[in-house]
Amino acid sequence: MLPWLLAAVNLAAVVLTAPSLGRHLFEVFDGRPQPAWDRWLKPIETGLLRWIGDNGRSADSAIGYLLPLLISNALFGAVALTLLLVQPAWLNPLGFGGLRWDLALHTTFSFLTNTDQQHLVPEQSLGNLAQLGAMQFLMFVSAATGLAVGFAVIRGFSGRPIGNFHLDLLRALTRVLIPASLLLALFLLVSGVPMTLAPPLEITTLEGGQQLLPRGPIALFEAIKQLGENGGGFVSTNSAHPYENPTLLTNLVSTWAMLIIPAATIDAFGRFVGNRRQSNLLLALVFALLLIGTVVSMAAEQAGNPMLERWLSGGNLQGKELRFGAGLTGLWSVVTTGTMTGAVNGSIDAAMPLTILTALFNLFLQVVVGGQGTGIAYLLVYVLLAVFLTGLMVGRTPEFLGRKVEKAQVVWASLILLIHPLFVLIPAALTLAGGASLAGISNPGSHGISQVVYEYASAAANNGSGLEGLGDGTAWWNLTTSLSLLGGRFLPIAALLALADGFRRKPAIEPSPGTLRTDTGLFTGVTAVVLVILGALTFFPVLALGPIAEALTLAS
Amino acid sequence: MSAVAQLWRGVRFTLLLWFLTVVVITLPLLGLARLVAPDAASGSLIRRDGQVVGSRLIGQGFSSARYLQSRPAGAPNLAASNPELAARVAATARRWQSAGVAQPAAELLQDSASGVDPHISLAAARQQLPRLARERQLPLAELERLIPQHQEGPLGLQAIEPVVNVLRFNLALDRLATASTTPSPPVPARP
Numbered sequence: 001m002l003p004w005l006l007a008a009v010n011l012a013a014v015v016l017t018a019p020s021l022g023r024h025l026f027e028v029f030d031g032r033p034q035p036a037w038d039r040w041l042k043p044i045e046t047g048l049l050r051w052i053g054d055n056g057r058s059a060d061s062a063i064g065y066l067l068p069l070l071i072s073n074a075l076f077g078a079v080a081l082t083l084l085l086v087q088p089a090w091l092n093p094l095g096f097g098g099l100r101w102d103l104a105l106h107t108t109f110s111f112l113t114n115t116d117q118q119h120l121v122p123e124q125s126l127g128n129l130a131q132l133g134a135m136q137f138l139m140f141v142s143a144a145t146g147l148a149v150g151f152a153v154i155r156g157f158s159g160r161p162i163g164n165f166h167l168d169l170l171r172a173l174t175r176v177l178i179p180a181s182l183l184l185a186l187f188l189l190v191s192g193v194p195m196t197l198a199p200p201l202e203i204t205t206l207e208g209g210q211q212l213l214p215r216g217p218i219a220l221f222e223a224i225k226q227l228g229e230n231g232g233g234f235v236s237t238n239s240a241h242p243y244e245n246p247t248l249l250t251n252l253v254s255t256w257a258m259l260i261i262p263a264a265t266i267d268a269f270g271r272f273v274g275n276r277r278q279s280n281l282l283l284a285l286v287f288a289l290l291l292i293g294t295v296v297s298m299a300a301e302q303a304g305n306p307m308l309e310r311w312l313s314g315g316n317l318q319g320k321e322l323r324f325g326a327g328l329t330g331l332w333s334v335v336t337t338g339t340m341t342g343a344v345n346g347s348i349d350a351a352m353p354l355t356i357l358t359a360l361f362n363l364f365l366q367v368v369v370g371g372q373g374t375g376i377a378y379l380l381v382y383v384l385l386a387v388f389l390t391g392l393m394v395g396r397t398p399e400f401l402g403r404k405v406e407k408a409q410v411v412w413a414s415l416i417l418l419i420h421p422l423f424v425l426i427p428a429a430l431t432l433a434g435g436a437s438l439a440g441i442s443n444p445g446s447h448g449i450s451q452v453v454y455e456y457a458s459a460a461a462n463n464g465s466g467l468e469g470l471g472d473g474t475a476w477w478n479l480t481t482s483l484s485l486l487g488g489r490f491l492p493i494a495a496l497l498a499l500a501d502g503f504r505r506k507p508a509i510e511p512s513p514g515t516l517r518t519d520t521g522l523f524t525g526v527t528a529v530v531l532v533i534l535g536a537l538t539f540f541p542v543l544a545l546g547p548i549a550e551a552l553t554l555a556s
Numbered sequence: 557m558s559a560v561a562q563l564w565r566g567v568r569f570t571l572l573l574w575f576l577t578v579v580v581i582t583l584p585l586l587g588l589a590r591l592v593a594p595d596a597a598s599g600s601l602i603r604r605d606g607q608v609v610g611s612r613l614i615g616q617g618f619s620s621a622r623y624l625q626s627r628p629a630g631a632p633n634l635a636a637s638n639p640e641l642a643a644r645v646a647a648t649a650r651r652w653q654s655a656g657v658a659q660p661a662a663e664l665l666q667d668s669a670s671g672v673d674p675h676i677s678l679a680a681a682r683q684q685l686p687r688l689a690r691e692r693q694l695p696l697a698e699l700e701r702l703i704p705q706h707q708e709g710p711l712g713l714q715a716i717e718p719v720v721n722v723l724r725f726n727l728a729l730d731r732l733a734t735a736s737t738t739p740s741p742p743v744p745a746r747p
Contacts, residue, residue: 213599311645318641319668467633467635
């Protein structure tokens with residue numbers, strides 16, 4: 001009973017706090033006056049923008065927004081890559097050397113794309129300079145890039161100019177991510193998460209064994225990891241490790257932190273278009289999907305593994321921590337895959353097949369609250385297609401937010417949704433065709449198929465979690481997932497900006513009696529159907545071969 | 557704007573953000589951490605006779621019969637359907653049975669996620685008390701008193717069920733043993 005109650009409180013806390021943050025996001029990204037913030041930050045932001053030589057004016061095309069985004073992201077990546085390849089001795093007490101080139105490349109792309117898939121053991125390969133200067137840096141700027149894109153897309157849909165990338169990125173940091181991370185870091189710190197530059201400690205245990213205590217500047221790292229939907233661990237066991245997630249309370253707050261910004265972004269969308277009924281219905285839609293996944297996963301984990309009934313009873317605790325228990329680890333796996341965070345507080349590989357099914361479903365849909373900024377963008381793409389379909393069904397010209405949805409929009413929307421399966425299914429098929437040794441599969445049967453598909457789905461969705469038994473530290477995995485990481489990030493971003501900028505240029509039309517309203521329960525229901533059909537049925541064959549087959553094996 | 561100017565702007569932007577997100581916010585927080593929570597900031601270390609013997613948060617592996625034993629670690633990624641998992645659980649259950657625990661608690665048979673789970677359930681701790689009493693030649697009642705003293709959660713929100721911190725329990729066990737084997741010197745009255 002207690003896990004269900006805590007899960008309900010946790011999700012309710014998100015729903016209750018999302019509107020406040022939503023209003024803040026709206027003010028920040030619509031350039032509204034915020035006296036308390038402006039007083040200190042505005043002179044700094046203006047000064048910094050002037051220093052880089054930007055006048056802060058909105059770009060007049062999608063390219064005008066995209067180009068500085070691509071240039072700065074390439075440079076962000078170059079800084080991190082250099083630090084990972086070289087790893088100077090400074091702030092590197094255990095004297096780790098530079099990473100192998102393919103691993104450095106994968107790690108850089110992974111953090112640059114807000115994915116944080118890790119094919120390395122950080123506490124055995126990264127010094128504090130790399131953790132801070134490469135990993136933490138990329139976690140902040142990739143999350144800010146996501147937010148910037150999300151709000152550029154929202155602006156386009158609401159008929160506003162698309163905005164200025166440098167200004168958006170800066171404000172995403174100064175007014176959202178940095179203050180929120182500092183607050184969360186303080187909370188984590190007093191809850192036991194280390195924050196020190198003292199070297200990891202090699203100690204002798206009570207029985208005389210050796211143990212490395214991987215302490216470091218973790219609290220701030222952890223805060224932006226959760227709030228920014230990053231998910232990369234300071235240590236390889238991620239949020240299962242007591243230094244990253246020491247108590248039940250930090251676990252609950254971390255779960256809230258993963259959800260709050262994407263939920264608030266959807267709320268902010270409603271404020272941008274002046275229709276909060278629309279955003280509340282969208283929130284209801286994604287939370288309904290989240291809730292279904294939560295019930296499925298928590299029930300599956302708490303029911304336990306029938307294969308082990310001869311020896312034990314109770315929930316599935318394999319690969320889980322006792323302080324969170326089976327149920328809340330199930331909740332976490334739904335939230336971390338739905339929000340594209342990818343942090344884990346237990347092994348998803350050892351989870352029940354229905355939990356893995358839910359996780360994959362979330363990775364395929366990409367909107368179950370969704371990633372930092374990108375979640376709302378994908379959601380709007382699905383809404384656009386639902387508008388188009390319903391328009392066809394009732395024989396009216398489809399309209400959304402006072403603009404006609406025409407060929408160009410539908411083409412862009414379809415392209416955006418096609419990118420994801422391309423970067424998941426094709427490399428997964430190639431890898432599986434290469435045989436088990438190339439794939440590095442560690443669990444037999446249909447679970448092995450899940451391991452491979454999951455790794456690419458996680459990369460292309462910019463999530464970062466994995467079925468971690470997979471032997472993914474090879475050049476093949478590093479290089480092929482790099483393609484999925486980059487393709488799953490920058491192609492949709494370019495297409496989304498083009499779609500949004502094209503949409504805002506269309507003439508606004510007054511609603512007529514023939515206009516199909518999109519802020520109704522009925523239309524939201526149709527959107528849900530479109531989501532499930534387009535998003536999940538594309539992947540149904542691999543779901544059937546992977547987790548569904550595994551679930552049937554276990555049940556028989 | 558020329559490509560060079562765009563690139564130059566990007567370089568300045570990158571430098572600025574690197575400084576902001578790596579130096580400007582991290583250093584004050586490191587300082588603040590030493591002020592508000594110096595113990596947590598440096599890893600919640602436990603010292604004995606001046607030596608660091610562990611962290612309150614981090615579990616240790618125990619194999620000696622004289623210590624309370626933690627959860628197994630090492631294979632957290634075995635799938636639910638993997639026959640190796642069932643074999644591993646069966647082998648662990650047999651080990652516990654030969655050590656006199658007929659029905660070991662579920663978490664003693666399943667690997668923790670972190671490999672350093674600091675906790676076991678109260679039931680898992682109680683199952684091991686007869687062995688500890690025998691090995692340490694201590695009365696069972698004295699050991700039973702240690703359990704509530706080293707319980708964590710659920711009220712403090714450290715854990716979702718009442719659990720025992722194994723390392724803290726074992727340190728107390730060692731203190732108990734020294735206290736009962738060596739006659740304790742008279743405690744000088746503090747001024």
